[in-house]
Amino acid sequence: MSDAAWHTLTRVLPTRPRTDRRSRSERHxxxxxxxxxxxxxxxxxxxxxxxxxxxCRQRYLTWHADGTLERICRATLPEQDKRWQQHLTDYLHSPQGRQPSKPGPTAGGTP
Structure with a gap:
């Protein structure tokens, strides 16, 4: 991801509370x-x-649920970033990208 893309995307990411002590950067x-x-x-x-x-998976689930990833996919980014942006868009709308965080019950009623 280019620095220019990151600069644009910081505007669509949710703000973190000051008390948030996450060790990983949002960009990472x-x-x-x-x-x-x-x-x-x-x-x-x-x-x-x-x-x-x-x-990373938890942040994906959080950002998927709150619409952040859709905003990232709709953002106007530099040409060099459009390929990964399209891959992300495709992934979000694929069965693999829509998986719930925990398996749901099966037809027999047990997980």
Missing amino acids: LLEGIIHIACTRQAWTRLPSALGPFIT
Whole structure:
């Protein structure tokens, strides 16, 4: 993700409370989410250099639920960032990207 894209996207991200002590930067987490969207790998295969997969997955679920990822997909970004932006858009609307965080009950009523 380019610096210019990041500058644009900071305007669509939710604000964090001052008491929030998250150790990972929002940019770092977004880069992990983009990696998953572009590669379609399982979250557990997220390279460790991009942070803990659990943290990235939770932020993905939060941002998916609150509309942040849709705003990221609609933002006007530099040409060099449009490819990953399209991958993210496709991922959000795919069955893989719409998975709930926890499995739901099966037809037999048990998880």
